[in-house]
Amino acid sequence: MIEILSPTELPRARQAGALVADILQTLRSRCEVGTNLLDINRWAQSMITEAGARSCYVDYEPSFGRGPFGHYICTSVNDAVLHGLPHDYALANGDLLTLDLAVSEGGVVADSAISFIVGDSNPPESVAMISATERALSAGIAAAGPGARLGDISHAIGSVLSEAGYPISTEFGGHGVGSTMHQDPHVPNTGRPGRGYRLRPGLLLALEPWIMADTAELVTDADGWTLRSATGCRTAHSEHTIAITNDGSEVLTLPKQAQP
Ligand code: MG
Numbered sequence: 001m002i003e004i005l006s007p008t009e010l011p012r013a014r015q016a017g018a019l020v021a022d023i024l025q026t027l028r029s030r031c032e033v034g035t036n037l038l039d040i041n042r043w044a045q046s047m048i049t050e051a052g053a054r055s056c057y058v059d060y061e062p063s064f065g066r067g068p069f070g071h072y073i074c075t076s077v078n079d080a081v082l083h084g085l086p087h088d089y090a091l092a093n094g095d096l097l098t099l100d101l102a103v104s105e106g107g108v109v110a111d112s113a114i115s116f117i118v119g120d121s122n123p124p125e126s127v128a129m130i131s132a133t134e135r136a137l138s139a140g141i142a143a144a145g146p147g148a149r150l151g152d153i154s155h156a157i158g159s160v161l162s163e164a165g166y167p168i169s170t171e172f173g174g175h176g177v178g179s180t181m182h183q184d185p186h187v188p189n190t191g192r193p194g195r196g197y198r199l200r201p202g203l204l205l206a207l208e209p210w211i212m213a214d215t216a217e218l219v220t221d222a223d224g225w226t227l228r229s230a231t232g233c234r235t236a237h238s239e240h241t242i243a244i245t246n247d248g249s250e251v252l253t254l255p256k257q258a259q260p
């Protein structure tokens with residue numbers, strides 16, 4: 001089922017989006033060489049709790065994971081790309097870290113992910129990968145609006161990733177959000193323009209291009225959750241939740257300093 005928010009529900013979605021953006025930016029500013037992934041999880045937990053919001057992750061128990069996730073944020077390092085289970089690991093200089101966070105506030109979910117490099121080194125391969133996912137996300141957002149089709153978004157995302165030379169996996173992608181985290185429609189990271197569900201005002205979508213440098217094959221870590229590149233190569237992931245509006249789309253999870 002595809003949920004459509006009423007105009008009176010949109011302010012709640014904005015609030016949830018602002019909270020997710022704020023938590024991610026705060027966490028990013030605290031991540032330095034030596035920061036432990038378990039500290040990041042603890043900070044996320046306290047910020048979610050203080051805001052009176054609810055974690056979408058802690059009790060999350062989908063078919064592809066092992067038991068309830070049990071943590072408040074996904075922390076994926078280097079070859080880990082999706083669903084990174086926080087564990088006892090201290091970040092090193094040059095690590096490529098993805099933080100992925102979804103919370104429910106006022107009954108509406110917002111979901112966002114950022115990738116960045118820890119410390120003061122800027123490995124060119126990592127910089128290029130992060131840039132590709134961010135540009136693909138922007139292209140997907142630009143293609144979204146009332147009357148556009150899901151395939152337009154998928155095509156826009158996939159074109160940027162392919163032109164940048166990265167293989168694309170369709171195993172996981174974007175999704176509808178609303179009263180729960182993962183809803184219809186699925187938004188693959190590649191597709192044909194002009195095809196698929198026609199977008200309507202009030203639809204919330206999480207768009208999330210993610211890539212691995214040299215493979216489209218994922219392997220599951222022994223922890224039962226973390227998905228890694230099969231070759232051990234680096235990975236990147238960018239995600240925003242957007243609302244389809246009457247005249248285009250609105251990004252709900254933009255950090256404050258990036259807002260127009
Ligand atoms: Mg996410």
Ligand code: MG
Pocket residue numbers: 111174175206208239
């Ligand atoms: Mg998502």
